Amino acid sequence: MDEEELKAEQRVLLDVLTAYYHYEDFARRDIVLSKRAKYESLTFEEQQLLPWFHDYLANLEMCVRMNGEFMRQVAVTVAPSWGIVSSPDTWGSAQYQDYDKVRYVMKQIVREWSSEGCEERCTGLERIMGVLGREFPDFEQRSKARVLVPGAGLGRLNHELVKMGFWCQGNEFSYHMLLASNYILNCTRMANEHSIFPFIHSTSNQYSRSLQTRPIFFPDAHPLTELQMIQKDHPTTDFADLMSIASGSFTDLYGPEDLSESQTYSKEKFAMEFRQENANSFDCVVTHFFIDTSSNVIEYLKTLNHCLKPGALWINYGPLLWHYEDDGAVYEIKHPDQTVHNAPVRGLELSAEDLLSLSSNWFELIHRESGIESGYSSDVRAMGGYKYRCEFWVLKKKLQS
Template identity: 30%
Template sequence: MEEDEWTGEFNPMADPEERKHLLSVLDSFRSYRRLAHYNTTHLRRRAFYSLPSAHWTLLSQPPFSVLDSLSHLDDLIDSNAELAEAIFCAGFQAFVAPGLDSEQVASIVPDKYAHGPFQIFSAVMDHLGAKGTANDSEKARSCVNQFYREWSAEGSAEREKCFVPVLSTLVSEYSSRRAKDKELQKKDIKVLVPGAGLGRLIFDICKAGYSVEGNEISYHEIMASSLALNHMSKTGQFRIAPFALNCSNHLSRTDQFRTYKIPDVHPASELSEGDNGNMSMSTGDFIVLYSKPEYKHAFNAIATVFFIDTAPNVIRYIEAVQNCLKPGGIWINLGPLLWHHTSRIQDPHEEDADDRKNAYKSEDIGIADPGSVEITDEEVVALVQHFGFNIEKHEPGAVETGYITNPRSMLQSTYRASFWVARKE
C-alpha cells in the first residue's frame, strides 16, 4: 500500500463540510494528550483533594498511594499519546500536506516550532482553525485502545475467535475451487473486507496468500490503519495502556497499568517475505462505492466481521454485496447485532417529502439514507436468502468473544456472535 492510495480522486479539503470533519478527526488525535490528562488525572486529583484532609492524607500513603498512582497514570497517558500523535502526523501528511507548499508553511509556522513534524503540523492546524468535537475525541481514544485488539500479541485471543473462522472458510473455498481448476492460485481469489478497521484482518488474509481489498469510511480508522500498515518501523514501536484510563473494576493497580507493545508484527517486513497475496484499501461509504457498476461481480468472497450492525438499513448492505460478489461467490459473516443507529425519523417540517425523494434519486447518500431498522439474526439470514443467497452454514451464538476486553477486569462483556456463510446463486 502506498500513501497516495489514501487520498484518491476525492479531495476532502476541497469540500467545506468534509474539510471540517477531517480537521476535527485530526485534532482529536492531536489533542489526545491534553484531554486525557485533563479528564483522567486532573479532575481526579481535584476530586481527591476535596475529600476530608484526614482521608486524602491516609490514601496518599502506602499501601494506597493514590497520588503516586495518578502520577503513574500521567506517564501512561503520555505513552498512549505518542501513538495518537503518530496517527495525527500520518493523517496530516496524507490528507492536508499535499495541498500545502513550503512557502505557505513557512509563513504559518514560527521558527521556534520548526524543529519537529508534530509542532509544524500542529501550527498549521491552528492556522486552519481545526477544532475537534467531543464525539471525535472519544473515537480517537477508542481507536488507540483498538490497537490492543488488532496489533498486540495479547489481543490475538480476540482475533483468533473472529478471524480464524473467516480464514478457515477461505481455505475450504480455495480447496474446493482448486479441485475443479488445478491452475487456480490463491492470489486469484479476490476478497473484500468492508469495515476494515485498523487493517489486521486484511493483513492476515493477504499473508494467507489471497488478494484482498479493505474498505473503511471512518477517518479515525483510515489514519490509524495507514500508520499500522505503512508507517510502523519495527515491532514493539509503541507501548500502550488500553485499560488504564478507565479506573473502575480493577483488581489491582498492576492490572490497571498493564502495558502492551504494538505492533506484534512489522507489516512491511512480513509482506516482503513469502508467497503473499495483493493488498489494497479503499476509502468511502461501502454502500455507495460497491453498488457502482464498475464493482459488479468484482470479488470471489466478502468477509464482514463485526460490521453488518453498523447499517441503519441492512438491506442496503445486502444489495451492495449482491452487486460486487461474483455468482457462486461466498459471503462470510461473523459478529453480533449491536445496531449502531437508533431509529431515525425524518422531521416532516424540515423539508417537503417530494423534495427529499428527488434529492435521494439524484444522489445515493448510502449510510446517510433516512430511516433505520433493527432486526434479529433469524431475520437477517432470511433477508440474505430473499436476495438470492444460499445459506451454507449458520451457527448463531457459536463464537463467544469480547471486543477490546480487559481479561483481568472485574467486568467482562462477551458477545455470542453469529457466524454464517452464504453463497450467491
C-alpha cells in the same frame, strides 16, 4: 464530489487529525485532573487513608504523556498521505466525540495488533480464514481471488488474508481508523515497536492500579516483515499489489445504482464509476463485526449482492448490536423515483432470523454457527466486559435471483 463536499470532507479529516494531535490534553483532563480535583475535595483525614494516591496520579500522568506522544506521531506521520501539509496548530477544532474515538482507537489497537488481543480476535478470524483457505486451496491461484472487507478497522484481517495470498481490499469509513491503520501497516518498523496505555481511561472493574497502567506493545506482528518472509516462499506473487484500502461508505463504493441517495450514498461521478467497476467483481466479501453498522440493512444486502460474482461467498461473523438503535436523528433520503423522504436513522434493527430470511432473496445459506462467545475490544484482565454470542454464516450468492 463538488468543491463544497470536498471542503466538508477535509474539515472532518482535519478535526480527526486535531483530536489525535491534542489527545494528551483531553486525556489529562479526563483522567488526571478529575482524579486530582476529587482527591483535593476530600477531608484531610480521608486523604491520609489513601497514601498511594499521589504516586498513582504521577503514573497516570506518565501514561497520558506517552499515549499523547504516540498519537501526535501518527497524526504528523500520516497527514501528508491525505495531502495535509499545514501545521498541526491550524488543523481544526475537534469535539468531545472526536477525542473520545481516539480512546477507542487504542482499544482497537489492543484487539487487532497486540498479543493480548489474540484470543478475542482469533475466534472470528480463524473461522473466516478457514473457509477461505478451504475454498481456495491453491496458494498461487489466490492472488486472482478478490476479497473485500468492509469495516476494515485497523486492517489486521486484511493483512492476514494478504498473507494467505488473497487480493484483499479493505473498506473503511472512519478517519480515526484510517489514520491508525495507515500508520500501523506502513510506518511501523518492527514488531512491538510501540507501547500505549489503553486501559488508563477506565477505572471501573480493575483488579489493581498496576493493571490499569500496564502497557500494551504493538504491533505483535510487523506487517512488512511478515510479507517479506512469505515473499521468499512465493516469489511469483506480488504481495505489495494484494493489499488496498478504500475510504468511504460500503454502499457508496460497492452498491448498485438504484439505492436511495443519502449521506452515505451519492450520485457523484467518482462513486458511480467505482460502483460500476465493482459490479459482480468480488469472489468473497467478509463482514466481520460489520453488518450491524447499517441503518438500513436491506441496502447492505443489496450492496453485497451487487459487488459479488454469481456463486461467490459472503462470510459473516459478529453479533447484531445495531449501531443506530438509540439514534433519534432523522435524515433526508431521495428514493430512486426522486421523491424525498425524512427517514429516521433507527427502526430497522432485524433479528438474526429475520436477517437470514431477508438474505435468502439473494443468497443461499451454506453454513451457520450460533452462540460463539466473543468479546470485542475488551480488557481481558478486567473484572468483566461485554460478551457477544456471535453468529458465523457462510452464504453463496445465487446464480440467478
